[in-house]
Amino acid sequence: MKTTNNAFWEEKKLEDMTQDEWEALCDGCGKCCLHKFIDDENAEDTQTTDQIKQDESLEFTNIVCSYLNTKTCSCTQYAKRTELVPDCVQLTKKNLSQIFYMPTSCSYRRLHEGRGLPSWHPLLNRNKKTVMHNADMSVRGKTVYEHDVDMEDFEDYIVSWPLNDLD
Ligand code: SF4
Ligand code: SF4
Numbered sequence: 001m002k003t004t005n006n007a008f009w010e011e012k013k014l015e016d017m018t019q020d021e022w023e024a025l026c027d028g029c030g031k032c033c034l035h036k037f038i039d040d041e042n043a044e045d046t047q048t049t050d051q052i053k054q055d056e057s058l059e060f061t062n063i064v065c066s067y068l069n070t071k072t073c074s075c076t077q078y079a080k081r082t083e084l085v086p087d088c089v090q091l092t093k094k095n096l097s098q099i100f101y102m103p104t105s106c107s108y109r110r111l112h113e114g115r116g117l118p119s120w121h122p123l124l125n126r127n128k129k130t131v132m133h134n135a136d137m138s139v140r141g142k143t144v145y146e147h148d149v150d151m152e153d154f155e156d157y158i159v160s161w162p163l164n165d166l167d
Helices: 019-025 078-084 093-101 107-112 130-134 151-157
Strands: 034-039 057-064
Touching: 019 107, 034 151, 057 151, 093 107
Parallel strands: none
Antiparallel strands: 034 057
């Protein structure tokens, strides 16, 4: 990985970051690899969407994509992820309007909302994830793989912990 300027996230807007800076921002928590859905009582069937309406809510489950290494919380197929998983969330400068899909602790969401990076973020901890894991802010030890569950029963796997955030 190329080096980045110190505390670039405090000086630049997301839109102005280089690709290396953008990539470095990701905390590697794995929360965006959890299956989630929009709870809409009026919907008759399940469908994908990139919008959320005022009376709808986003629910997270602890069902995780099969390509996530649930110990390191890293994608095992990062280069091919959008090819292998068409609905894999790939947040870019161009689709920041879709950031509501991200958990509140997501670095991109925090910066987009002017909340800065949290103290447990790897960038503030010698690029190590240990503090994040210990602060319970990653998915480590909390998930089930999608290939191990009947996705028809996804409502049984709704959890609130992905919405937790610290400082
Ligand atoms: S939720 Fe955000 S910060 Fe965490 S792994 Fe996903 S993109 Fe990175
Ligand atoms: S393909 Fe990789 S980045 Fe995409 S949801 Fe699956 S584990 Fe996460």
